[in-house]
Amino acid sequence: MNPSLKLGLVLIASFEIAFMQSIVANITIAALGLLYLLSKRVSLKKLLWLLLVPIIPVIGTWLSFYAHGTGDVFHSAWLLSTRIYAYIYLGGILTLTVSVEDLLGSLEQNCHIPTKFVYGTLGAFNFVPRVNQTVKQMKIAALMRGEVLHVWSPEIFFKSILVSLRWSDNLAQAMQSHGFSEYTKRSHYQTYSIPKWNWALAVILLICLQILAFGHFI
Amino acid sequence: MEKLTIENLSFCYQKNDSKVLNDLNLKLPDGTMNLLFGPSGCGKSTLMKIIAGLYPEYAGHVLSGTINFNEQSTENWTTRDIAKHIAILFQNPTDQFSMTTVKQEFIFTLENLGYPRQQMDQRIQHALERLDIAHFIDRRLDSLSGGELQKVSLAITLAMDCDLIILDEPFACIDLKSRQQLLKLLKDLQVNDGKTILVSDHDLMGYQDIIDNLFHFQAGQIVKVNDTQHIFQRYQKANQSLQFSLPEKSESIVDLCNLQLKNGQKPLITDSSLEFSNGKLILLTGENGSGKSAFFSALTKLHDYSGLIEYQHKNIQKYNSRKYARQIGLVFQDAQMQYLKLTLQEEIDLSLKHTRYQDFWTKKRVKDYLQLLHLDHLREHIVYQLSGGQKKKLQIFEMLILGNPVLLLDEPLSGLDLDSTKAVMEMIKSIASQQSQTIVMISHQLGGLNGFFDYHLQLADQKLSYTEVLNYESIS
Numbered sequence: 234m235n236p237s238l239k240l241g242l243v244l245i246a247s248f249e250i251a252f253m254q255s256i257v258a259n260i261t262i263a264a265l266g267l268l269y270l271l272s273k274r275v276s277l278k279k280l281l282w283l284l285l286v287p288i289i290p291v292i293g294t295w296l297s298f299y300a301h302g303t304g305d306v307f308h309s310a311w312l313l314s315t316r317i318y319a320y321i322y323l324g325g326i327l328t329l330t331v332s333v334e335d336l337l338g339s340l341e342q343n344c345h346i347p348t349k350f351v352y353g354t355l356g357a358f359n360f361v362p363r364v365n366q367t368v369k370q371m372k373i374a375a376l377m378r379g380e381v382l383h384v385w386s387p388e389i390f391f392k393s394i395l396v397s398l399r400w401s402d403n404l405a406q407a408m409q410s411h412g413f414s415e416y417t418k419r420s421h422y423q424t425y426s427i428p429k430w431n432w433a434l435a436v437i438l439l440i441c442l443q444i445l446a447f448g449h450f451i
Numbered sequence: 452m453e454k455l456t457i458e459n460l461s462f463c464y465q466k467n468d469s470k471v472l473n474d475l476n477l478k479l480p481d482g483t484m485n486l487l488f489g490p491s492g493c494g495k496s497t498l499m500k501i502i503a504g505l506y507p508e509y510a511g512h513v514l515s516g517t518i519n520f521n522e523q524s525t526e527n528w529t530t531r532d533i534a535k536h537i538a539i540l541f542q543n544p545t546d547q548f549s550m551t552t553v554k555q556e557f558i559f560t561l562e563n564l565g566y567p568r569q570q571m572d573q574r575i576q577h578a579l580e581r582l583d584i585a586h587f588i589d590r591r592l593d594s595l596s597g598g599e600l601q602k603v604s605l606a607i608t609l610a611m612d613c614d615l616i617i618l619d620e621p622f623a624c625i626d627l628k629s630r631q632q633l634l635k636l637l638k639d640l641q642v643n644d645g646k647t648i649l650v651s652d653h654d655l656m657g658y659q660d661i662i663d664n665l666f667h668f669q670a671g672q673i674v675k676v677n678d679t680q681h682i683f684q685r686y687q688k689a690n691q692s693l694q695f696s697l698p699e700k701s702e703s704i705v706d707l708c709n710l711q712l713k714n715g716q717k718p719l720i721t722d723s724s725l726e727f728s729n730g731k732l733i734l735l736t737g738e739n740g741s742g743k744s745a746f747f748s749a750l751t752k753l754h755d756y757s758g759l760i761e762y763q764h765k766n767i768q769k770y771n772s773r774k775y776a777r778q779i780g781l782v783f784q785d786a787q788m789q790y791l792k793l794t795l796q797e798e799i800d801l802s803l804k805h806t807r808y809q810d811f812w813t814k815k816r817v818k819d820y821l822q823l824l825h826l827d828h829l830r831e832h833i834v835y836q837l838s839g840g841q842k843k844k845l846q847i848f849e850m851l852i853l854g855n856p857v858l859l860l861d862e863p864l865s866g867l868d869l870d871s872t873k874a875v876m877e878m879i880k881s882i883a884s885q886q887s888q889t890i891v892m893i894s895h896q897l898g899g900l901n902g903f904f905d906y907h908l909q910l911a912d913q914k915l916s917y918t919e920v921l922n923y924e925s926i927s
Contacts, residue, residue: 370753371788374789376776376777377776377850378802379805392790402509405509407546409508409534411547411549411556411559412534412563413563414530418565420567422571
């Protein structure tokens with residue numbers, strides 16, 4: 234499915250889940266998400282990871298609602314803990330099956346998001362490995378001078394700001410030197426379109442979602 | 452016909468500041484190879500960024516002057532117009548790219564210029580093949596060395612179909628071999644593809660037989676040199692060599708055992724075993740991208756490696772990082788990485804607070820060294836506002852004060868003129884011997900280093916080894 238449309242659907246679904254009072258709806262959404270991820274051949278290790286990582290917050294939520302909740306504590310305990318899984322798999326649908334490049338490319342072409350935002354973000358993503366390395370270097374450099382930098386040390390923020398200012402300027406000049414300008418129309422090597430069946434599927438999924446939301450399930 | 456004409460151009464960074472370019476004039480005839488030379492920091496980069504349309508957008512103010520391209524004014528050109536005609540290669544090739552792989556960067560560029568999709572693959576293929584680097588197409592940009600990145604940049608300018616290529620000190624970050632290859636390539640592009648080329652450099656080596664015009668940049672203006680023979684004679688290439696002794700069996704402080712180092716998939720060092728003798732000064736050389744800096748990173752636990760590194764006969768991984776950082780210090784290539792405070796005085800005070808030799812560092816001694824480095828009058832200055840050379844000198848001094856048993860210096864002499872180089876080397880030698888430190892230093896610049904080092908460690912063919920003689924080419 235087209236990445237922008239997928240993003241839109243996931244956002245709408247997440248919004249509605251927040252108001253749904255049905256355990257069955259949560260489990261259905263999580264299960265459909267899992268099935269989708271399986272059909273997209275996402276590695277089993279990642280799927281298992283999605284199942285295991287939230288286990289502590291899920292148990293925590295369950296216990297706290299069971300112990301301290303009011304009204305039907307059993308229902309709210311299960312409702313809130315299954316809701317976490319529904320969110321996790323919805324998130325998985327987006328992050329595990331769509332690359333950053335595809336999502337931004339599609340947002341540029343289908344949603345007409347400003348190109349400056351699209352390529353600025355993409356450039357920033359490409360800087361991530363450098364950011365990690367630089368923070369590590371800053372810490373070791375400080376240790377060598379006998380000072381320990383913590384996450385909350387003002388020095389680390391000051392130095393990060395200096396570095397980012399330089400990087401952002403360099404990135405802007407690098408992009409411009411290769412002809413980038415936010416005002417001219419660009420051509421596209423990879424084009425993203427939204428085929429009719431995408432729209433049809435989106436409408437069907439949305440209708441199903443409303444049934445889950447407004448139907449009287451447990 | 453003139454490809455580029457600049458008339459009466461004046462430029463300054465801050466209003467009321469002195470002018471970096473002062474009533475400058477320049478004419479580049481179509482299809483010629485031109486060299487602009489002048490010392491580092493004189494304003495060559497500024498001029499090139501103005502021609503490429505980056506300044507004054509990103510910095511400074513144009514006070515007066517006109518730039519004509521193909522005898523037409525460029526005043527109303529859009530970014531795309533400029534990019535289609537004028538390409539700029541930055542001093543540091545890693546600053547040129549914003550995407551992850553070679554192909555993505557090509558596509559990004561061609562999309563910016565609005566080339567139809569059907570033409571793109573062919574354009575990319577042609578450009579890469581022209582420079583014999585078709586196999587780079589799917590490589591990640593961060594896995595390429597400086598020289599390889601410069602070639603990719605050049606290939607992109609071909610795909611963009613620019614007729615003027617300007618290169619800003621393109622060889623500052625690359626080794627001799629890549630330099631010769633690239634110069635040959637540039638000449639080829641000029642002769643066979645009719646490109647007009649403008650290169651700036653502070654070093655004239657290798658240009659004599661390939662350029663059509665030589666321009667000298669001085670005091671914000673450009674003068675065409677008519678008697679080029681005379682200038683090149685002064686820059687005669689001379690073969691020189693440095694002599695070292697080989698390490699004898701003695702007490703070691705760092706031991707390497709079957710060290711292997713990689714950069715991504717690319718092997719840098721394979722299976723090297725050797726030791727650093729305690730209290731010696733060691734010079735480390737090797738071609739650009741061969742892995743010298745990565746080796747220093749491994750020694751300071753900033754880069755993964757396999758094999759064993761021992762400090763004082765104990766695996767460095769077994770040291771607590773806080774303690775270890777006080778044993779092996781690293782002077783980073785980027786001086787700002789080392790700073791933690793705002794003023795020069797605060798920086799010195801911080802080092803004095805943590806020095807291992809409190810008694811040695813008297814007020815007078817600090818003052819003497821600061822005077823030797825011409826930094827004494829700058830004590831209240833903000834460190835980030837010092838000039839490149841001053842930053843470097845302060846950084847080396849504050850790391851020496853700490854008195855770590857081992858100090859690694861990564862290109863500490865880059866950007867220093869000959870007098871500063873001498874002062875810095877004398878300071879390193881005298882402080883290191885009084886604090887009985889072991890020094891390992893990477894340097895590209897070899898002039899003026901005679902007699903300072905005990906040993907020479909060479910990184911070649913993925914092996915680290917000590918050698919007695921280091922041959923190099925230099926400008927006399």
